Amino acid sequence: SGKLSGKTALITGGDSGIGRSVALHYAREGANIAIVYLDEHEDAEEARRLVEAEGAKVILISGDVASSAFCNEAVAATVAEFGGLDIVVNNAGIQVVRERLTDIDDAEWERHFAVNVHGYFYIARAALPHLKSGASIINTSSINAFAGNKFLVAYSATKAAEAGFTRALALQLADQGIRVNAVAPGPIWTPIQPAGFGPYDPQAVADMGRDTPLGRIGQPSELGPAYVYLASADGSYVTGQTLHVNGGMIIN
Numbered sequence: 001s002g003k004l005s006g007k008t009a010l011i012t013g014g015d016s017g018i019g020r021s022v023a024l025h026y027a028r029e030g031a032n033i034a035i036v037y038l039d040e041h042e043d044a045e046e047a048r049r050l051v052e053a054e055g056a057k058v059i060l061i062s063g064d065v066a067s068s069a070f071c072n073e074a075v076a077a078t079v080a081e082f083g084g085l086d087i088v089v090n091n092a093g094i095q096v097v098r099e100r101l102t103d104i105d106d107a108e109w110e111r112h113f114a115v116n117v118h119g120y121f122y123i124a125r126a127a128l129p130h131l132k133s134g135a136s137i138i139n140t141s142s143i144n145a146f147a148g149n150k151f152l153v154a155y156s157a158t159k160a161a162e163a164g165f166t167r168a169l170a171l172q173l174a175d176q177g178i179r180v181n182a183v184a185p186g187p188i189w190t191p192i193q194p195a196g197f198g199p200y201d202p203q204a205v206a207d208m209g210r211d212t213p214l215g216r217i218g219q220p221s222e223l224g225p226a227y228v229y230l231a232s233a234d235g236s237y238v239t240g241q242t243l244h245v246n247g248g249m250i251i252n
């Protein structure tokens with residue numbers, strides 16, 4: 001009887017951080033959950049237990065979203081298990097901190113785009129034939145798409161590409177009743193934050209949080225509700241938008 005009762009959601013990067021919060025909140029609202037994740041992460045079984053504890057059915061699908069063949073398989077496995085697909089959350093992402101542009105080699109630049117941009121495209125394209133009116137695609141972008149980050153040039157470029165992808169696809173799918181939105185988190189306490197820059201360095205975390213008007217870093221649990229809003233009937237007239245969940249770090 002939740003807001004997503006009877007729906008099926010596929011969440012890339014659903015094992016960890018922001019994606020895990022989305023999985024937990026969707027589970028609480030009654031959705032079946034497919035978690036797509038990279039197998040070098042060890043959090044998937046823990047995520048499965050936590051999502052099941054919310055009363056949801058869950059499948060784990062491990063592989064690399066930079067592969068279009070894998071993305072096709074992940075969507076097919078989800079539909080085979082649950083009989084359909086209603087909500088797609090493109091959220092799997094990587095970031096590498098580099099001080100200078102000249103420190104980034106071809107492979108690292110291309111890997112950012114392969115995972116963060118191509119991965120979103122491959123999953124959305126595979127999902128589309130299964131999506132019906134009322135379905136929703138939500139792309140995790142970032143504050144760095146808008147504010148930039150001088151040590152995250154490759155990452156910021158991919159996050160801006162995701163924001164453009166979101167707007168154009170929203171226009172294309174509107175006449176099918178499929179909504180496409182983005183969430184742009186500010187600094188959130190997750191394992192993606194590199195050492196000396198994030199949660200493994202309490203001082204760096206405190207500094208990052210102090211830059212926000214709310215004066216603190218965000219927790220993953222503060223992201224899930226935004227994704228529930230966009231995926232559910234609560235957000236039924238919202239498409240092509242970017243929802244900024246960033247402690248007020250940029251206001252426009």
Ligand code: NAD
Nearest residue numbers: 013016017018037038064065092093142185187188190192
């Ligand atoms: P995280 O490291 O906890 O999660 C990243 C997830 O992506 C993991 O679940 C991992 O399994 C998955 N993943 C990575 N590469 C993959 C690949 N090639 N194929 C399949 N899955 C892959 O980090 P997070 O902070 O929760 O990041 C989630 C999203 O939020 C990312 O898109 C990130 O850019 C975005 N974001 C994070 C912050 C932040 O401050 N944490 C801020 C803005 C945006």
